[in-house]
Amino acid sequence: MKQFNKEVFKDAWHLIKPYWVSKEKKTAYILLAAIIFLNLAIVFINVLFNLWYKEFYNALQEFNEKAFWIALGQFTALAFFYIISAVYSLYLNQMLQIKWRKWLTDEFLNKWMDKKIYYHLQVFNHQTDNPDQRISEDLNMFISQSLGLSLGLLSSVVTLFSFISILWIVSGPLHLSVFGFLITIPGYMVWAALIYAIFGTWITAVIGRPLIPLNFNQQRFEADFRFNLVRIRENSESVALYSGEEKEHGHLMRKFADIFENYWKIMVRQKKLTWFTSGYNQIAIIFPILVAAPRFFAKKIQLGGLMQIAQAFGQVQTSLSYIVNSYTALANWHAVADRLRTFEHNIQSIKALQSINNNIKYKPSDYLLSVKNLSIMLPDNKTYLIKNLNFELKPTQSLLIVGPSGIGKSTLIRTIAGLWPFGDGEIELPQKEKTLFLPQKPYLPIGTLRDILIYPNGDPSTDNEVLKELLISLNLKYLSKHLLDVNMWSQVLSLGEQQYIAFGRIFLQKPDWIFMDEATSALDEKSERLLYMRLFKELPQSACLSVGHRSSLLNYHKIKLSLLGEGNWSLEPIKKSDSAKISYLKEEFA
Structure with a gap:
């Protein structure tokens, strides 16, 4: 130089x-x-x-x-x-x-x-x-x-x-x-x-x-x-x-x-x-x-x-x-x-880093999410976050990932999404058109609310009235008048409202596989309950994988994956005592 x-x-x-x-x-x-x-x-x-x-x-x-x-x-x-x-x-x-x-x-x-x-x-x-x-x-x-x-x-x-x-x-x-x-x-x-x-x-x-x-x-x-x-x-x-x-x-x-x-x-x-x-x-x-x-x-x-x-x-x-x-x-x-x-x-x-470090094999699948012998490491390639993880998630099933902060929950989501290159194992994953990932802070591109709701895989020809009704059902009635307004909505809307919008994408785009990383962290428990129960009702065949800290999330999932540190983990069905509220909630929502 x-x-x-x-x-x-x-x-x-x-x-x-x-x-x-x-x-x-x-x-x-x-x-x-x-x-x-x-x-x-x-x-x-x-x-x-x-x-x-x-x-x-x-x-x-x-x-x-x-x-x-x-x-x-x-x-x-x-x-x-x-x-x-x-x-x-x-x-x-x-x-x-x-x-x-x-x-x-x-x-x-x-x-x-x-x-x-x-x-x-x-x-x-x-x-x-x-x-x-x-x-x-x-x-x-x-x-x-x-x-x-x-x-x-x-x-x-x-x-x-x-x-x-x-x-x-x-x-x-x-x-x-x-x-x-x-x-x-x-x-x-x-x-x-x-x-x-x-x-x-x-x-x-x-x-x-x-x-x-x-x-x-x-x-x-x-x-x-x-x-x-x-x-x-x-x-x-x-x-x-x-x-x-x-x-x-x-x-x-x-x-x-x-x-x-x-x-x-x-x-x-x-x-x-x-x-x-x-x-x-x-x-x-x-x-x-x-x-x-x-x-x-x-x-x-x-x-x-x-x-x-x-x-x-x-x-x-x-x-x-x-x-x-x-x-x-x-x-x-x-x-x-x-x-x-x-x-x-x-x-x-970066391409070289991806090819050298990423020994994770991704295979397409139409009917399940399968994780086989998956190990995830930090970039030093020495420290394990998860060792030899195995699980399957089929349509209609729901999995909750729990564990202390910083233990690797979000990194597991990133790995499933293909973002984290450090590890080995095998992941069978449905096509991206059938999946939707919801991070804790949703991405709202600059544009109209219509553009934001349709992002990324929605039907561009969706009628505006359908979108207005969706906003009203999400307790965002005041936004229905601004559907075609161009704005920096990520600054206008609170994080809770942004998470409502993210769920709106689910109800609008109806993905078969839903991955949520603390997607309701900014919402109160009542709003969280109503959104999950609506998810059960409108997308009964969809599979759901969530990351979260709240114990209330146990009510909406059937399987719990606990990350224990030093690569250890445990996978178990959620006990009836943990999820006794589920049937009541379903009846109440119906």
Whole structure:
């Protein structure tokens, strides 16, 4: 990260290549070819401008009015075609950028969300900060900068070869007498431009190299700060109840201090770089005139020839000084490419972690949930949460998982869902379309209440009246008027109301297999009882697996799985003395 290295460019190529061999490659190559053609046209027009300089300034020197107006007419035509080329070059470049970004964003989202990698990156890999920023911002910057820098390099190379011969011819030879020897340097302005550019590139690299890690860190610090702002917005009620504004303000300012300090370092470094590049580019304006002035005053060239030399020198020098003029952009590109490549490497490391550690075999099943010889471990692969667990759950059956906090109850649910990779054994699991998992804090996507109730497997064509009646039956009558309102409902609704919504998904989507991880923890026991009894009545063939601490949950399940610690467990039917209320509750509900 401290310098431009082959590894970064190699990984950057792996990011660039897939789009250019994808199904969209035909459109991409047509757009790229058009952009290159327009860029070459701009270079050609600049060559014609160079020839125009000679005619125009010679006309001025000779007070030739007719030639002056002819030259203005030529300028108008050249400027017209230059403007057209510049406008459509930009337009087509942006078109290619957005098409490429759409494709690459889709690819990264697939990689990020495949096999629950987005979850595992957050839980098991702490090196990938802010994946949202890498996908939304870094991809955009990487594409735009890759196109801009590569097309800029192409233009610089073409410009160099277009003008170097012109500069060689118009500058002529330079005769020097050194210790009595006559030395002739043909095309001396070309050598002057080359030496000038090499010197400038070396100094720029020395001054600007620290910008690479600084820009990398700036991206990270900005994303961290934004993430913490979003966290406060998402948890505004909790912060307000704790009266934690002062603490949060202090925390945010400490995060911003990282931005401030790093940006200050960037400012200082860019100031040094700008001191040099500004002086370098300003000297480049007068340098060719100073060098060519003796020939002009010796009347070996006219004013037009002098201006042509200056303009040609400027084009050659600018082409040779590509790194000098683009160093800040190159440093930004390097930082962005580094963030994307580390993101992709971390995704690959998670895939490797999944394949190495996950010896749990998942098999599809239509009629039961079967767990055979299942062992679950912590990420150290040494500490057992559960050893050799065996049980079956069939339709109409209900299982309650109990045990002290932190003993592995939720981890067992995660393992059944395919989220926890550390363990071995075999799980036969119904298809995901037939299952519904309810975490303690339900996920409510941003959108309408209709969208939330249908999420994830509901019928999109469900009538609104059905949804309104469902809300009313869940004691959420006031929400039935807001069914089509878009809101951040996770902040508007209390946790208890959110858990009602989660049960609403059960009654609406009618899954055959229901997995609940403390899904009624925020509800009172009466509400919990009514929801479970409604579940018995409306989905009598569905199987239910619950995690919870309340003893009242024994009333609604037939089997109890107790986790005892150090991998031990016990499985037993719930005794009649524990569940004597069940028949009464069923009668009362009926």
